[in-house]
Structures are given as C-alpha cells and as structure tokens.
Amino acid sequence: MNEEQMRAALEAVAISSDSALTLGQVRAIKSIRARAIEVVLPFACASQHDDLRDRMCTAADMDLNIDISTKIDAHLVQAGLTVAPNVKNVIAVASGKGGVGKSTTAVNIALALAHEGARVGLLDADIYGPSVPLLLQLEGKPELNADEKMVPPARYGVQASSIGFLIDSDSPMAWRGPMVSQALQQLFGQTAWDNLDYLIIDMPPGTGDIQLTLSQKIPVTGAVIVTTPQDLALLDARKGLKMFEKTNIPVLGVVENMALHTCSNCGHEEAIFGAGGAAKMSTDFDVPLLGQLPLAMDIRVQADRGQPTVAANPNSVHAQHYRSIARKIGAALAVLPKDLSHKFKVTAG
Template identity: 55%
Template sequence: MVSGLEASVRDALARLRDPGTGRDLVSAGMLGGVTVRDGMVQVEIAVPRERAREMEPLRAQAEAAARAVPGVISATAVLTAHRAAPPGPAAGGAPPPSPGGHAQGERPRAAMLLQEVGAVIAVASGKGGVGKSTTAVNLAVALAQKGLRVGLLDADVYGPSLPQMLGTHEKPQAQNNRIIPISRWGLKAMSIGFLVDQETPMVWRGPMVMGALEQMMSQVEWGALDVMVVDMPPGTGDTQLTMSQRVALRGAVIVSTPQDVALLDARRGIRMFEKVNVPVLGLVENMSYFCCPNCNHRTEVFGHGGAKAEAARLGVEFLGELPLTLAIREHSDAGRPVVLAAPDSGEAAAYRAIADRVWEKASGQATAGGPRIVVE
C-alpha cells in the first residue's frame, strides 16, 4: 500500500518532464522506485546510460520537487542506468564509448561529498563493543576545544548512539530545504537517531541505508569545517565502501581492545582501508585495563598491550591506550563526554593527546614518533 506521503511525492515527480522527449517521468517509464521512511525519501530515475550526463539537471529537479512536499525531511534522487541491448560489436571489437565520455556499462562517477570539510577522519573498528563511539565523541570534543570547527557524523545507521552520548534528542530543523545540524558541545552533529524515534528499529535494506548516509552528508548544512569525525559502524561493509568512494577521507583511526579476538577484526579493518587507499592514522587500545573506583587497583581484564604490538606488526602508529573506568562510562551515559565533564582527569588527558596527534597527522603537521599517552 502506498502511503499518503509517498503518493504526494509521486504526484510531484509526475509533473517533471524529460527535456529530450517532453514526456513526464511516469508516462515515459522513467520513474523507478520511490522509498519513503520517516520523512526521508529516495527516488530512482531510470535513464539510458548514454544520457546520464544530460539528465543530471532532471535528477536535481526531482530532489527539489520531493523536498518541497510537506512532511519530507530530506530527499535523494539517483539515476539508474538502463538501455536496450546494443547490436553486438564486430568480432574482436570493443564496445564504443558513450557520448558522455564513459565506456558503455560504466557508471558515471558521482561527485565527491563534504567538499567544504578540510579533513574527514573515520573512527572505525572491526567489531562492535570496543568503545569506538565513545572514542569518536571524545576525540571530536577534544578537537573542538583546540578551537577547530568540528563536525561529528554518526554513520552507524542501524545503531546510532550520538544522541545519547551528546545528551540531546532534539529534532533537526530544516531551512531552505537543508537540514540544520544539531549544535552541541562546540560541535555540529548529525545522526539518524535525531530524525527517528529513539526506540524505532532501522529495518532497512542496504540501498536505503546508503541513501540515508548520503543525505546526511549532502543535504545537511555543515558549512565550512576544519575537520569532521565520522563514527563508523563496526565491520567492513557497505558504509565503509561508500565513505571511501564518496568522501576524500584524510585517514582512519582504528579502535580495538587488547584481546586477540578484537585484534583479529581490527586487522581486517586496517587492511580494508589500505585496499581503498585510505591512510590509517593509527590504532587506539581501548579498555586497556580496569581501574577500581574505590582503591584504584589496576586489573588487565582483557590483557594489555595487544594493540600496541599489532600496530608495530602492521606498520601503523600506536596512538595510545585508554582505561576501562567508571568515569568514562558514567559521563558517556549522561551525555557529557569525559573530556568536557572531567577535563583534569587522566582519561581526558589521554583523549586530548590522541586528538592532538590525529590532528597533526590529518593536517600534515606531524613529525615521526609522536607522543603516546598512558593513563596511570
């Protein structure tokens, strides 16, 4: 059953016309799938591959038309290629190039996103539960405390955690068909968690997830930023590939705990970024040890030093280690990152030192053998 909002979007799109034939998108058979979820719209327009370049203005018009429909928060339109099978080439011949300059069968290259951001840094992990999001938030706040213009993007569409960690569940406002990011703790932040109810499960297939991710990059009014920290989902899947293809990533920070199982997945994450030509800025060992809040006794619950040894083995920099402490957990749950809530603590000092080193490397100011911080 077509929802009322989807019907309204389809009606708006039906008024657009193919500039070449003058026919509207529906009668021309060009309007493909229209997906509407929680006010976010994704539209597919089927065009012959050889016409992809000339149809770009129509794609932009479709996005604008969908965004203008009341109830739509954001919209993305994509061109999907189709064409009748061409006559077979002469024996031994190669298919001719298309008029647009792309070989037949080759998809036109999409424009890079976040071009107003000086450095985009991915914070990633091979597996979940290693404190990646906590690390990303504290690094972003530490960078903002340096006086930098910082954005924080939650790319984990299935498990968004930024609203909780930033201490706000407010809904973003729209202005001139652009989403205004949430301002918190000196950051500009965006997460799918700001757009949907806190308990709503994101039961979406991959294309819808990638469409939502691209909307949070292309249709949010980020403005000019010095750096953007991207909290990546765990693993090495579609989101990582999309980010490497659509964003000029300056580098990646890999977060792991010390035990072998986590390091095995961290190793995969490092190799994945290497395969897509994204520099690995370094490896962080999180939950490196546990400090008793009563007697301050140190226990190496998950082992210790595994990430440092793995970094040396893989030839990447070891950025530092962070303890498993009650303070980090309490401040994260309360929506006040520890670098903000307890700036004089050893944990905050460790995050700031890692942030300093990451910024040195991402901004091209780094020298070999930067500082490593251990919290005692």
C-alpha cells in the same frame, strides 16, 4: 645567535609534548624579526601553545615575543572524489567489531579537537544503532535552511548529524544495504556543515555496506581504528585496517580502549582484556599507536549522562588521554598531501 641560527634552532622544536612533529617539518615559522616570531600551526593544539612558547625560548636561549595562530588545510581524499564543501578533513573512526567503545571514543575525540581550537562536526554513520543523540544529549528534529539542508545542532562546540534525529528512538531500522548506504550519503551531503576543520564519522562496526559506501562515495582524509587488547577484537580490527589500506584511505593510527582497569577500592591495576595487542598491531602495519584508554567507570557514566568525559571534565586525567589522541590525529593529518584544487580555477577561453 643570528637569524639563520635561530631559525634552525626553532625549527627543531616539537610542536606538542605528545608528537615528534617539529615546526620545521611543517614550515610553521612564517617570520623572524629580531625577537618577534610568527608561528602558524597546521593542526589544533591550543593547550600546548604556552608550553611551545617556553620550549622555543629555551631553544633560542633568549626571551621571544611569539605569536601563535592555527590554519588547518584540506588534504587529499580518495582518487575520483573531491573535498566536500565546508568540510576540510573527514576522519572515519572505525572498529572491526562492536562493544569496543568506538562511539564513546569518537565523540570524545571530536570534543577534544574542539577544545584544542578546531571547528568540528560529528556524523553518526551507525544507521542501525545511532548513539550520538544520547552521547551529546540532543533531541528533536533539526531545522532546514533555505537550501532544504539540515542545520546540524551543536553541543559542546561540536556540530552533529545523526539518523537518530529523524526517527523514533525505539523504532528498529529494518533497512537493506542499499537504503542504509543512501542514508549515509544523504546525512553527509544534506547536512549544512558550517566551515569544519574536521568531520569525525562514527562508523558502525565491521566491513559491510556502510564501509564500502564510505570508501567509494564519501571523501575521506584518514581513518582511526579503535580496538581493545582482546585477541578477538584485534583480529577484526586488523581486517578493518586492511580494508582502509585497500581503498587508499590513510590509517592515521590505532586507539586501544579498555587497556587497563584500576580497582576503585584498592588501586590494583589489571589488564582485564590482555596487554600489548594494539602495540603489536601498530608495529605489524606500521601505523602509530595513538593512545591507550583505561577501562574506567566514570567514562561510561559520563557518556550515559550525555556529558562525555572531555565535556564533563576537560582537564581530568581521562580527558587528557583523549586530548592527546586528538592532537596526534591532527599532527598525522598535517603531514599528508594537501588538497590544492581550490588554487586551480578553470575559466572559459
């Protein structure tokens, strides 16, 4: 097998076991020198590297010395906005209605991306009901740096910012829409994010002021919709998805939460909230179904303890669901148009 044949064989190899994205589609193979291969991946999937090496060797039908690294690029955001300093990609995690487990899902996706090797931040945009301080077991007000920006506290390798750090946990947020919108912009812009590959924004439910502010003022790379199989949740989730489409924010996919419950006594599986709804929604809107998460007591218990599933037991079955979803999100982002503004510098003539 000559170099050209080897490259063709290797470029057809899928990057991860849960994504059809190949090495060739993202030009990940940077050099081939005899049996030494340099691969630079465009999204974080550290848990897949050994398996990828094995599949590359199988495709080439020989042992190879494969060096794998990761370089995550910034991607284009809405027209009229520019990529934020120190934040390459902003991912909004949204739902049409409350109670579908969006915040728990957002936190675990953030943790999963970090476990896969990315630099990750988490912004709690639910001004009326912030939950990130509890989910990450973070207390106290953040420190300010020399520029008077908040230094985001980190937990489990994820930088976090929330209005919950700045107010009493028992104090109601009796704010009108403009104040809430301004609070979101300040949380985003006045937090000293430290060189993030991904910033996950945990959105409040619905399609109100926060969502409009996000689409008009915050540079967003893509959105993820969280729903349950229940018809009522799906109805609202569809509205949320269409809102992102109208504001030209790519929808990276749909996550179906509470898809199946397994009885802890007898092992019987039951689709308590219905079945197939998110898959139909995915087909109707031509967006990926990123994953289906179970209705499981330990996910809830771990979240309430401030030790979300991916942090509490990163190799558990449930954590692997989140990590697979995170890898699919990374792969979906990797094929979007890149932001090249940093390559064009205007100088005075």
